[in-house]
Amino acid sequence: MQRQLRQLIPALATSDGAGVKIRRSLGQSQQARLDPFLMLDEFNSESRDDYIGGFPSHPHRGFETVTYMLEGHMLHEDHMGNRGDLKSGDVQWMTAGRGIIHSEMPQQEEGRMRGFQMWLNLPAAEKMKPANYRDIPASDIPVAKLGNGGQVNVIAGSVTVNGETLNGPIQGLSTEPRYWDVQLPAGASFEQALPKGLNAFVYVFEGDLTIGEPPRPVERGAAGILSDGDEITLTAGDGGARALVLAGKPIREPIAQYGPFVMNTSEEIEQAINDYRAGTLAG
Template identity: 85%
Template structure:
């Protein structure tokens, strides 16, 4: 059964951190989530005034953050002593777990800064596990070249096309995430198995595409939540398309969120706030 376009979530312009201009699709309200995904932000500007303030030191607890840099240079530093440069094509996969305090600051004063940050929830059993951090350089993220001239960059999960299977560097998580960057020339089609029971959405950031029967269009700057099904088929529009494909196993647990803390109950949120104020957040 093919997945259909079920809901459109146009990205809204807003700001975060120290005035960084972003577009937020998932996560713009509590109703605009898709278990296990909490939020997706796109940042994209050539003006330093839109990004130079960066994201000074701040806490997280109870989920994972995934930053994918298309163009630009950011520096991550955290309370565990990790320090990592995030450059064009790189990914940072950070598990906040019981707590992490970190900063993400631009290392450029001119040129384009373009990328994404996604928040991925953790089940209750994992929310208080030790924090972890992984830098994934672009050279470690495989790209599958398609026979139709398209390509798929596989960050998490795997993709099979033309008899070849490529596995991304992120495997074995309880939410079973798929994170693909799919680029197609005009009129080209991408077909892929996407197991039933996984929640999935697309985010188009270049061109447009059509999906489903009858075909529905998904334009640049919008997320498209997909119906359940066993496979995904998308077709690029006249200008071609570049889209993120994200899918994951729903956790099906209550969500309590206060800013950078995502737990299951209001009491756990209160505990996180108190821990942060008392210097206990990160253990």
């Protein structure tokens, strides 16, 4: 059964961190979520003033952050003394768990900074586990070549093309995430199985495309929320298209959020705030 376009969420221009200009689709309000996804931000600018302030030290608890750099160079540092460079094509998959205090700062004075940050919720049983993160270089992300000239960068989950299955570096998480970067030339299509029961959306960041049958359009800068089904079909418009496909197993638990803290109850949020003030957030 083909997944169809159910809802469009146009990204809104806003800022975060120390004045970094972004476009936010999921997460622009508490109603604009798709369990287990909490937020998706796109950053894309050649002007240093739009990104140079970066994201100075800030806390997180209760979810995962995934940063995908298309162009540019950011440095991650955290309270545990970890450091990691994110360069073009690299991914960082960070599990905040019980708590982490980190910064993400530009390592360039000019040129384009372009990429995404996605927030992925954790179930209650995992919200207080130890923090962890994984830096994934572009060379470790498999690329599925499509017969029509397109390609898919497989960050999480798997993609099968011409009988060959490519497994992304992120596997085995409880939310069963799929994270694909799909690039299509003009008029080309991408068809892929996407198990029933997973929530899924598509974010178009170059060109435009159509989804499903009958086809419905999604333009650049919009997230398209999909209906349930077991297959997805994307078809690029006349200028080609590039889009993120994200899917995950819904958690179906209450969400209590206060900025960078995402828990299940208001009492847990109060505890997170108190822990942060007391310097014990990260344990």
